[in-house]
Amino acid sequence: MAPPPDPPLTPPPDEESQSVLNAPLKAAPALVAPEPEHCPGPESEQAGKGDACAGCPNQAICASAPKGPDPDIPLIAERLAGVRHKIVVLSGKGGVGKSSLSSMLAFGFAASKAGDEELTVGLMDADITGPSIPKMLGVEDESIHISGEGWSPVWVSDNLCTMSVQFMLPNRDDAVIWRGAKKNGLIKRFLKDVAWGALDVLVVDTPPGTSDEHLSVNSFLKEAGIDGAVLVTTPQEVSLLDVRKEVDFCRKADIKILGIVENMSGFVCPNCRGTSQIFRASTGGARRLAEEEGIPFLGAVPLDPRIGMACDFGESFLDAYPDSPASTALLEVVAGVRKAIHMDSNGVAAG
Amino acid sequence: MSLKDIKHILLVLSGKGGVGKSSITTQLALTLSLQGHSVGVLDIDLTGPSIPRFFGIEDAKVTQAPGGLVPVQVHAQSTSGSTEGDGSMRYGALSCMSLGFILSGRNQAVIWRGPKKTAMVRQFLTSTLWPSGLNYLLIDTPPGTSDEHISLVESLLTETASNPSQLAGAVVVTTPQAISVSDVKKELNFCRKVGVKVLGVVENMAGFVCPHCMECTNVFSAGGGAAMAIEFGVPFLGSVPLDPAFVGLIEEGIRPVYPQGTVVEGQAMETEETRAITNRESDKAPLVEKYTSCSLYPIFAKICKQVTDVVEITPASA
Known part of the structure; x- marks a missing residue:
């Protein structure tokens, strides 16, 4: 049995932390399943649109959640x-x-x-x-x-x-x-x-x-x-x-x-x-x-x-x-x- | 996949x-290695990796190989006697894996939310190419x-499903004061809830012997670890005092020496006089050899023995 190919291991680039920090939070939708690996975060602007979202049971929920900043802020x-x-x-x-x-x-x-x-x-x-x-x-x-x-x-x-x-x-x-x-x-x-x-x-x-x-x-x-x-x-x-x-x-x-x-x-x-x-x-x-x-x-x-x-x-x-x-x-x-x-x-x- | 080859996994x-x-992880690893085991250390503290610093290999980098990542070797196996003259130095190989080896700068912050951390922990567990026949993996x-x-335990339970005895259990560390004990009790409840066996409790920073007057002060009070172990019905593995010489060994690579008459576990420690080496700072011996001069080594030898006795009795892949 061949091991599954691993994603390349990369050091966390600076831009990435910057995007995590700058992500304007929106209201977190109610999820139906645990977040997948590499989930961009249900609160993030990329919610439902990231690579990791493909096949995630939450995808539709995240994608349809209202965009824009979290109304709670x-x-x-x-x-x-x-x-x-x-x-x-x-x-x-x-x-x-x-x-x-x-x-x-x-x-x-x-x-x-x-x-x-x-x-x-x-x-x-x-x-x-x-x-x-x-x-x-x-x-x-x-x-x-x-x-x-x-x-x-x-x-x-x-x-x-x-x-x-x-x-x-x-x-x-x-x-x-x-x-x-x-x-x-x-x-x-x-x-x-x-x-x-x-x-x-x-x-x-x-x-x-x-x-x-x-x-x-x-x-x-x-x-x-x-x-x-x-x-x-x-x-x-x-x-x-x-x-x-x-x-x-x-x-x-x-x-x-x-x-x-x-x-x-x-x-x-x-x-x-x-x-x-x-x-x-x-x-x-x-x-x-x-x-x-x-x-x-x-x-x-x-x-x-x-x-x-x-x-x-x-x-x-x-x-x-x-x-x-x-x-x-x-x-x-x-x-x-x-x-x-x-x-x-x-x-x-x-x- | 590479976890299959490992005999015992300790958290x-x-x-x-x-x-x-x-x-504690560092010292357990050094001591197990000195007992002849081949040891791996996996550091899953992603936002504050300290293991590279402890082993003095901060500049090392992991290399990518087909099928996974090659961990950094701290020292190779040694089967010959050393030239030191104080008995033969035999020890097993020791290697480490940490996010610290992957970051481009030592000051760089890793700003990740949970799911990203989960992915990294999984990747470390499944795609590190540990040397074959590893006796112990300390996490x-x-x-x-x-x-x-949560991710670690989930992954480990899946990976070791075919051979549950592989996941030997957890060593839980506390300091003696009530503030620390109250948080560590939560960890014991965590172990209970997820079904990880607690191999025992180690009480660290228990007492400090003043180098000026030899009076022992309980800097962080006393006895909390032992009392907690009794309350939760888990073994108490031992108390480890604060030893500035150990900090010196880790931070500056200075081989520990002690004032005349220092006796730990019935064994006299090396003093300035018995060790006639004048250039302590430039002592190039590997960390594992210098560690045998540390007052904490006899204490850890005892702790490790208790752990290995329990772990190796269970029918692992003998």
């Missing part, structure tokens, strides 16, 4: 009209501290003031298959309430609210085994159907990589406007390698990079105060990457076992250990981000 | 990113339970 813009600033936290690499940093940014913003007013902060968890935000904010057991206005976000404190897929799971440890299209659908509902209300900042925490979730967050928020992205990395090259890809993604997707944060940068032994570089920056770390790429360096947060503990217990590290070097570094990061989005501490928030 | 999974899936995965994982 203006709805998202309307829903988020009260949200002043939108920040995305990104990293190509997993486990570098995107969620810890997102939660600490949210806690940090919520604790700071603009003039006399406390800031109201939202934190959206776009990591569908590994949601960590609810645990880090200490609201793991909450569930979603639906009101006339839409889904109510879960309130952690008076001025900090959050939304995550975790709130929708019947059991805490249930796996969310979803392909891309389904994940995109939920992210859209998080933006369109959640009553975020009037927020000063909405922080969006993302999963690692440069795929469905990132593309969706970007295209759904395009019209509402993203202030920019905060990139997170650890110092070693294995992590920087993936973060460079994320920089490339931001450039191609036209997302402004507010800056880069180096997390787990150096470890101070609690016993002898000696510093060790657990994840050694053999290639200069994030500081060097920031210089090379011409993006702002927001700070280096040392590895402190108490940060992990605070996240496990769902409390704010900044409140629990305000005098630690890690807190100082984190507050600098918050200040740096505020500056980058032109939200001055004296309260003059320029849109 | 390395974790719900959480950055817990060390690729690092390194991205974090989560989404497109790549």
